[in-house]
Amino acid sequence: MSDTRPGSDVLHLTRELLRIDTTNPPGNEREAAEIALAYARNSGLTGDLHPLDGGRANLHLVLRGKGEQEPIMYCGHLDTVPLGTARWTRPPHAAEVDEDGVLWGRGAVDMKGGLAAMLAGIATLARTGTRPPGDVHFLATAGEEVDCAGARAARDRGLLEGVGGLVIAEPTDLELVVAHKGALFLEFVTHGRAAHGSMPDQGVNAITHMTALLARLSALDLGSVTDPLLGGATTSVGTIRGGSVVNIVPDRCSAQVDLRSVPGVDHAVVLSRIQSMLDELGSTLPGFDAKVAVTGDYAAVGTDPGEPLVQAARDVLEGVLGRPPRISGVSYFSDASVLQPGTGLPTVLCGPGDPNLAHQTDERVHVDALDRAAEFFTLLPLARG
Ligand SMILES: [Zn+2]
Structure with missing residues (x-):
């Protein structure tokens, strides 16, 4: 050539x-x-x-x-x-x-x-x-x-x-x-207390707490920014794992969330809003114990x-x-x-x-x-x- x-x-x-x-x-x-x-x-x-x-x-x-x-x-x-x-x-x-x-x-x-x-x-x-x-x-x-x-x-x-x-x-x-778009990959873990499934009031159900957490997350304000080319930020729950058998109250649940951001959405601000949400759930749900970790951060x-x-x-x-x-x-x-x-x-x-x-x-x-x-x-x- x-x-x-x-x-x-x-x-x-x-x-x-x-x-x-x-x-x-x-x-x-x-x-x-x-x-x-x-x-x-x-x-x-x-x-x-x-x-x-x-x-x-x-x-x-x-x-x-x-x-x-x-x-x-x-x-x-x-x-x-x-x-x-x-x-x-x-x-x-x-x-x-x-x-x-x-x-x-x-x-x-x-x-x-x-x-x-x-x-x-x-x-x-x-x-x-x-x-x-x-x-x-x-x-x-x-x-x-x-x-x-x-x-x-x-x-x-x-x-x-x-x-x-x-x-x-x-x-x-x-x-x-x-x-x-940017991406913020998050892993949430809720910790509860195991109990016999016939006496759920004796335990703290980590799966129930995770579902409450995810419901709140899907309604969370991620910055209210709408980009003319990209639209708004989104979240998608990618994995969820918890429990071992039907008749034990689960003491642990984890979920991975894929959050996609647009320009103008600061990931540090998003994380502080998520932490406030967890703190608030902790003060309203008895026994609520949850942590969030960042597994990927791309602006x-x-x-x-x-x-x-x-x-x-x-x-x-x-x-x-x-x-x-x-x-x-x-x-x-x-x-x-x-x-x-x-x-x-x-x-x-x-x-x-x-x-x-x-x-x-x-x-x-x-x-x-x-x-x-x-x-x-x-x-x-x-x-x-
Ligand atoms: Zn490529």
């Missing part, structure tokens, strides 16, 4: 990445990061692997610009979710391209295709000696699908310092996403569509797609939940592939979409006004 067409080798790089199994857990992202680094070096870029525990690593590199604008950062994750139990039509790590020009594999959409398109875009600029107005950072992270461990390590290392815009290649069908992300980064992305996509992109919000979270909060950093999500195929059996992406994405990531650094 030609070396000068924007991102012309994105298919080759995507296939190489798909052949490495980076199912998380455990991740094994280092091998994929090494492939991406070798590709970058071939294009004259230099970069660093940042090892994490257990065969894992982030990759960070910078294409130097003219220093006339703040740097932007391209970011994508190297890990993928497990395969699930259903049989795949084509093997998930063979990276086969079918007769219709569709590339199959776990990660084709979420998000090795987008990751490869970003790197191919930067590589095209490097190979052609094109210096954009500002530096372009490329960060490939480990761990996004479980706990954003790689993004946390990158943030703690200070890689975001001085960066003026963040672009994440989650699959959006090359539409533009400027907001996503919501939102960017004003009037930001220059959004406008530049919109203009480039209009040229690539032949029409203006849709601008929307999504309910899942991304590495931006770790990289963006508190910084006010303008952030957009844009990548190839149907988001409905993410995490699904038979995940696949059209090769044309990879090419268009690489073109977008080549042109975006040149288009920021």
